[in-house]
Amino acid sequence: MNIVVLVKQVPDSGLARQLDAQMRVDRNGANNVMGELDEYAVEAALQLKEAHGGEVTVLTLGPGQATETVRKTLAMGADKAIHIEDDAVGGSDALTTSAILAAALGRLEWDLVIAGAESTDSNMGVMPQLLAARTGAPALTGVRKIDTDGTAVTVEHQRTNGYDVMTANLPAIVSVWDTINTPRYPSLKGIMAAKRKPVETLTLADLGVEAAGPAAAQNEVLEAADRPPRSAGQIVTDEGQGGTALAEFLAAEKFI
Amino acid sequence: MTDILVYVPNSGKHAAEVLTLARTLGDVSAVAFDDAAEGLAGEYGAAKVYRVDAPEAADYFVDPKATVLIDLARQAAPGFFLLPSTDEGKALAARVAVALENGLLTDVSGLEADGTAKQDAFAGATLVTSKATKGFTLATVKTGTTEPAPAPGSPAVENVAASVSDADKRVRITERVDEPAGDRPNLAEARIVVSGGRGVGSSDDFALIEKVADSLGGAVGASRAATDAGYYPHKFQVGQTGTTVSPQLYVAAGISGAIQHRAGMQTSRVIVAVNKDADAPIFGMADFGVVGDLFQVLPQALEEIDKRK
Ligand SMILES: Cc1cc2nc3c(=O)[nH]c(=O)nc-3n(C[C@H](O)[C@H](O)[C@H](O)COP(=O)(O)OP(=O)(O)OC[C@H]3O[C@@H](n4cnc5c(N)ncnc54)[C@H](O)[C@@H]3O)c2cc1C
Ligand SMILES: Nc1ncnc2c1ncn2[C@@H]1O[C@H](COP(=O)(O)O)[C@@H](O)[C@H]1O
Numbered sequence: 001m002n003i004v005v006l007v008k009q010v011p012d013s014g015l016a017r018q019l020d021a022q023m024r025v026d027r028n029g030a031n032n033v034m035g036e037l038d039e040y041a042v043e044a045a046l047q048l049k050e051a052h053g054g055e056v057t058v059l060t061l062g063p064g065q066a067t068e069t070v071r072k073t074l075a076m077g078a079d080k081a082i083h084i085e086d087d088a089v090g091g092s093d094a095l096t097t098s099a100i101l102a103a104a105l106g107r108l109e110w111d112l113v114i115a116g117a118e119s120t121d122s123n124m125g126v127m128p129q130l131l132a133a134r135t136g137a138p139a140l141t142g143v144r145k146i147d148t149d150g151t152a153v154t155v156e157h158q159r160t161n162g163y164d165v166m167t168a169n170l171p172a173i174v175s176v177w178d179t180i181n182t183p184r185y186p187s188l189k190g191i192m193a194a195k196r197k198p199v200e201t202l203t204l205a206d207l208g209v210e211a212a213g214p215a216a217a218q219n220e221v222l223e224a225a226d227r228p229p230r231s232a233g234q235i236v237t238d239e240g241q242g243g244t245a246l247a248e249f250l251a252a253e254k255f256i
Numbered sequence: 257m258t259d260i261l262v263y264v265p266n267s268g269k270h271a272a273e274v275l276t277l278a279r280t281l282g283d284v285s286a287v288a289f290d291d292a293a294e295g296l297a298g299e300y301g302a303a304k305v306y307r308v309d310a311p312e313a314a315d316y317f318v319d320p321k322a323t324v325l326i327d328l329a330r331q332a333a334p335g336f337f338l339l340p341s342t343d344e345g346k347a348l349a350a351r352v353a354v355a356l357e358n359g360l361l362t363d364v365s366g367l368e369a370d371g372t373a374k375q376d377a378f379a380g381a382t383l384v385t386s387k388a389t390k391g392f393t394l395a396t397v398k399t400g401t402t403e404p405a406p407a408p409g410s411p412a413v414e415n416v417a418a419s420v421s422d423a424d425k426r427v428r429i430t431e432r433v434d435e436p437a438g439d440r441p442n443l444a445e446a447r448i449v450v451s452g453g454r455g456v457g458s459s460d461d462f463a464l465i466e467k468v469a470d471s472l473g474g475a476v477g478a479s480r481a482a483t484d485a486g487y488y489p490h491k492f493q494v495g496q497t498g499t500t501v502s503p504q505l506y507v508a509a510g511i512s513g514a515i516q517h518r519a520g521m522q523t524s525r526v527i528v529a530v531n532k533d534a535d536a537p538i539f540g541m542a543d544f545g546v547v548g549d550l551f552q553v554l555p556q557a558l559e560e561i562d563k564r565k
Binding site for chain 1: 362559
């Protein structure tokens with residue numbers, strides 16, 4: 001079973017993030033990490049490989065520093081990686097990104113593509129479906145469980161009030177939520193082994209993609225501003241009356 | 257007036273919100289795949305309804321509906337095409353985007369007739385104004401951003417018969433498992449949400465959170481730390497990777513207020529926090545906060561609420 005995992009490097013979602021002067025996600029800080037949900041995609045791929053054999057290839061599109069994210073996936077146990085890196089990519093929209101990733105997928109033999117349900121910087125959650133539309137493969141998105149018999153893939157698609165069991169023949173594209181597994185930490189041995197694993201670097205020219213960057217984008221960010229802070233509330237310290245004070249506040253606001 | 261195409265799912269409030277927002281932009285043509293959706297379109301002011309008859313569509317994921325929507329979008333050449341920002345809405349929008357090579361805005365929280373859109377970035381910490389520069393404005397609309405306002409009418413109905421091609425039968429839904437919703441209001445749509453975090457400490461103690469929710473007529477929510485620890489089922493998780501809520505009142509008990517949690521609740525109208533750590537970030541966004549042990553504060557509040565009822 002050949003599995004391609006899509007990972008994206010993002011600014012750490014637990015820390016302050018901002019747009020730069022060109023209204024793009026500022027990726028120059030020191031706080032770049034693998035997209036938090038993508039770790040679950042890597043883990044899912046590794047577990048399927050352990051059960052069914054085959055190879056896990058990591059595919060990422062991002063600037064030079066995304067190598068760190070690639071290294072981490074290799075240290076976790078992925079076999080090899082493809083890193084698309086080209087200065088012309090900056091400022092691309094999701095549609096262009098999907099055209100680039102689809103071109104890369106077109107050069108590979110794969111049974112399954114596994115992605116995060118959404119990236120934790122743009123949070124669009126559309127890439128797997130965009131890629132399904134471009135590659136013609138079925139997409140089973142937002143899942144919390146994957147099984148395969150080598151011919152078909154069966155998943156549990158997570159909903160707010162339950163889940164759907166869905167199935168499709170391979171090759172297929174699946175995206176995963178954080179409910180699917182617990183990602184492993186790279187072991188020391190894994191970190192050492194990662195240094196010898198192959199990483200292929202590709203440019204847009206290698207992929208035959210011409211239009212990218214802001215000129216090809218179909219939307220633009222005009223302005224960005226910090227969310228205005230909420231006006232300071234009233235904070236009381238419980239000295240035996242905290243619950244009563246809380247109820248009084250709720251009554252004053254007409255919730256009781 | 258510009259034609260606004262709207263995909264209407266069959267579930268209530270979010271669909272009503274999208275239709276209400278759409279009406280402010282122009283004449284609404286709603287796409288409905290069932291009677292419930294058709295009813296909503298009429299109640300919330302659609303001028304026209306495309307009533308699609310594709311009974312088999314329900315057995316397959318995304319593709320059959322996407323094919324219908326792509327055809328309609330091509331024919332209607334709308335100024336805007338709006339869908340709810342749900343898994344399904346985003347998936348359908350992605351399909352339309354590629355088929356028509358049209359840009360896509362997700363999770364918009366506001367739209368103007370000139371096409372400018374408001375979006376949240378970085379879990380809501382940054383507010384962005386953006387705009388489609390080519391094609392039409394294809395956007396998914398975030399829940400809780402427009403107050404639904406009924407405007408009952410009798411829209412012109414155009415019946416669309418759609419057969420599902422084999423190509424669209426690739427992802428088959430073999431089983432739908434609905435976990436019982438119980439007697440409490442639906443989390444995403446509730447007027448009041450009472451959430452517990454790691455500070456609740458155990459699944460047994462979540463009964464206290466449920467009691468508070470019930471006494472206020474609200475839904476129960478939980479932080480990821482609480483769902484990860486197994487204190488409460490995952491489907492009640494509020495936040496970036498859980499449900500986004502926008503109630504009139506949000507009560508956070510034993511929740512620190514991590515950015516990923518805030519992402520799912522910061523548009524609540526009134527926020528109340530109970531936490532024993534005076535430095536917990538949740539207090540920075542609370543309208544009313546009690547620094548104290550939730551096992552002292554909440555039972556006392558419950559007693560007082562009962563007295564006042
Ligand atoms: C990719 C990603 C996605 C995420 N998505 C989400 C999400 O959707 N939703 C979400 O909630 N989190 C999410 N998180 C996790 C988030 O970062 C936090 O870890 C989580 O929100 C913390 O939950 P908590 O506040 O309950 O726990 P903690 O941060 O451990 O806080 C517990 C709080 O309870 C207080 N407390 C303890 N005992 C008591 C007591 N007896 N009385 C009163 N107060 C008490 C403590 O002072 C503390 O402030 C995500 C993280 C990542 C990386
Ligand atoms: N530049 C990228 N390179 C590789 N994978 C990506 C990239 N952008 C998005 N993805 C994948 O698609 C998923 C959803 O992304 P998004 O639609 O941007 O929220 C992510 O979790 C990744 O798995």
